[in-house]
Amino acid sequence: MPQFDPTWVASQLVWLAIAFGVLYLALTRIALPRIAEVLENRHTRISADLEKAGQLKDEAAQVLAAYEKTLAEARGRAQALIRTTSDEMAAAAAGREADTARRLADQTKAAEARIAEAKQAALANLRTVAVDVASAAVERLIGTGVASGQIDAAVGAAIKDRS
């Protein structure tokens, strides 16, 4: 086998050392720093972007929180306004209702008073009419008048009985 021919051992070793040394120098001086630089740049860029995204997210969260706070405040104010307005309106309505009720009560009382008066008058008239009618009827029945005082007394007794 040519592999075990000792003629070229020295040459193989020397040129292996040279080739390996040259390759080592070329890679450490030129090739590897470039790859490392690119990878490093990419790594830095990605982490920077991630950091930026995180910051933006935080900012967005802050804005959202502020917005929600404002919204809650506005809602609170609106609700307070609604409550006071409705309270005022309820108070006004209650006042009007009480007024009306009082007026109605007054009117009712006045009307009742008038009715009572009219009833009193009517009852008074009724007695005179009843006496007149009774005396006329008595005259017709017995042909002679009876003392008006007697009839009046009889009618009064009758009214008292009925009522």
Next chain:
Amino acid sequence: MAAKTIDPLHQFEIHPLLPIKLGAVDVSFTNSSLWMMLSVIAVTAFLTLAMRHRALVPGRLQSVAELSYEFVAGMIRDNVGQAGMQYFPLIFTLFMFVLFGNLLGMIPYAFTFTSHIVVTFAMALVVFVGVTVIGFVKHGLHFLRFFLPHGLPIWMVPILVPIEVLSYFLRPISLSVRLFANMTAGHAMLKVFGGFTVMLGLFGIAPLALNIAVTALELLVALLQAYVFTILTCVYLNDALNMSH
């Protein structure tokens, strides 16, 4: 031009291209040296060209270059840990050198320098000696406890310690022979089937089909053996740095 008989070992022969003598020692620039230098140029050119745009979002070629970097870095991180990263340039150089040596060897008429035991053994020996030196520098004489597995019954020490020592010293041999034998056997097989294809004429289509399959297999082996050589280097380095026996 080629001999009629199949000589599968002819492809492994070294011949000088530029005779150089250093005293009595022949250090001629040979076809092997040529392909070593071509590997060096190919690796450097590939990585430099691939990274020329330094793009934030890599293209195809840049992705491959970055992938090779991340691949070796990941291998070291997984097998050695962060402490191993200081040896990254050396291990990366080793991986790319062996990988391109194997892959360029797949080009017809090319010379595969990784099929030479002298080359693979030299690399394995450097790894072995380097790792052993690192072990002694890091742990001092305490590194010798590496040959004494933890929780070993005392009566087993005389049996197991020689085995441990032997297996440790066999490391450079197994490391180099694995790569050399894989490359030699694969290329010899390709050559044998190639010879059959020529000899059988029209019926040569059968060995030709087989050769296509074997070529695919050899590409896989080229990648795999570079990976195995590198990962075993990482494992040995891990033993020296962390003494995780």
